[in-house]
Amino acid sequence: MDAKAETKPRPQQKPGDVIDGLMFPFAEFPAAGETIEVADGIFWVSTPVPFVGLKQVNLWLLRDGDGWTMVDCSYGGTTQRELIETVWAKLLGGRPVKQLIVTHFHPDHAGGSGWIAEKWGLRPRMSHGEWLTANLAVMNKNTDHVESRGVFYRRHGLDEARVQRFLTGVVLYSDGVTLPKSHKRLRSGDLVPIGQDKWRVIIGEGHSPEHVSLYCAERKILIAGDQILPSITTNVSTWHVEPEFDAVGAFLNTCKTFLDVLHADTLILPSHRKPFRNVQHRLRQLALHHAHRLNVVLDAVGQEARAGELIDVMFTPGLDGHQIGFAMGEAIGHLNHLVALGHLEMVETKSQVSYRRISAKEKKVEPHFA
Numbered sequence: 001m002d003a004k005a006e007t008k009p010r011p012q013q014k015p016g017d018v019i020d021g022l023m024f025p026f027a028e029f030p031a032a033g034e035t036i037e038v039a040d041g042i043f044w045v046s047t048p049v050p051f052v053g054l055k056q057v058n059l060w061l062l063r064d065g066d067g068w069t070m071v072d073c074s075y076g077g078t079t080q081r082e083l084i085e086t087v088w089a090k091l092l093g094g095r096p097v098k099q100l101i102v103t104h105f106h107p108d109h110a111g112g113s114g115w116i117a118e119k120w121g122l123r124p125r126m127s128h129g130e131w132l133t134a135n136l137a138v139m140n141k142n143t144d145h146v147e148s149r150g151v152f153y154r155r156h157g158l159d160e161a162r163v164q165r166f167l168t169g170v171v172l173y174s175d176g177v178t179l180p181k182s183h184k185r186l187r188s189g190d191l192v193p194i195g196q197d198k199w200r201v202i203i204g205e206g207h208s209p210e211h212v213s214l215y216c217a218e219r220k221i222l223i224a225g226d227q228i229l230p231s232i233t234t235n236v237s238t239w240h241v242e243p244e245f246d247a248v249g250a251f252l253n254t255c256k257t258f259l260d261v262l263h264a265d266t267l268i269l270p271s272h273r274k275p276f277r278n279v280q281h282r283l284r285q286l287a288l289h290h291a292h293r294l295n296v297v298l299d300a301v302g303q304e305a306r307a308g309e310l311i312d313v314m315f316t317p318g319l320d321g322h323q324i325g326f327a328m329g330e331a332i333g334h335l336n337h338l339v340a341l342g343h344l345e346m347v348e349t350k351s352q353v354s355y356r357r358i359s360a361k362e363k364k365v366e367p368h369f370a
């Protein structure tokens with residue numbers, strides 16, 4: 001799940017349009033129940049997501065010998081199931097889905113995993129970190145223990161009115177997810193054969209615990225998941241179960257890994273919005289974007305501040321209950337990164353957490369990489 005739009009798309013996009021330095025080979029999304037072949041044997045599916053601002057999520061179907069590999073499952077709703085069944089009926093040509101890969105545990109990606117697994121009699125492949133987190137969240141525990149999240153945001157200075165808006169407005173993980181009974185583990189560096197190709201697992205952090213992206217170096221294609229998105233930025237949040245986690249640092253380290261590993265001409269297949277090229281430019285944009293936001297936060301902290309006091313500085317007002325949770329997670333993630341960089345210290349008492357400036361007032365945050 002992801003945050004705020006950075007740019008407004010132009011009304012009439014043409015194939016090959018360059019927007020903000022990124023080239024989009026496809027002007028339109030696939031229509032409901034339809035696919036677009038984005039590369040030989042790789043088909044793009046778009047399904048709706050019931051979260052404000054996010055709109056849709058992409059799934060990928062890849063020809064795989066005598067069957068198909070599917071990457072991601074969509075949100076687990078009836079509309080999404082019907083769309084996927086329509087796609088299967090039109091595209092698969094009577095051949096089975098024999099492999100399902102789940103990039104990460106979030107409901108727009110793992111939501112339909114239990115249903116798809118049962119339908120095709122398969123065991124989904126995902127990282128162990130995502131599997132465990134999904135199972136805790138579906139029981140309304142861990143990252144989805146709503147009361148603990150409310151306590152956490154209160155400790156971090158969120159005003160009571162917004163704590164209540166969060167508690168009453170947050171969408172439960174379990175609402176949109178059915179999980180399979182078991183999984184087959186994916187690890188960093190694994191080579192996953194799909195048809196004639198080998199796809200290397202790249203593990204990312206910052207958005208989810210052990211996010212899987214798949215890179216085919218020979219074909220210069222990355223199935224990015226939520227780790228690299230165009231037009232919107234990936235939500236990078238710290239959660240109550242790991243309150244000192246430097247989510248922003250972890251995310252930027254992953255961006256640097258991609259900069260080092262990916263060929264400059266790689267076609268990026270993101271989970272949200274449209275496929276694009278010029279990934280190195282996008283990664284540098286992300287490093288600049290977070291440096292800018294870190295400096296905004298640092299200025300707003302002054303001598304000392306709490307995360308709840310900063311979300312009006314970081315986000316446009318009027319967040320709904322669900323968005324407040326992500327906004328707080330992002331604010332705390334940025335503050336923890338400023339601690340890691342030596343600009344702030346975390347001051348924690350029994351009832352509250354604040355952040356105090358320890359670096360000289362004129363010190364600024366530089367981009368993580370250039």
Ligand SMILES: [Zn+2]
Nearest residue numbers: 001108226271
């Ligand atoms: Zn997502």
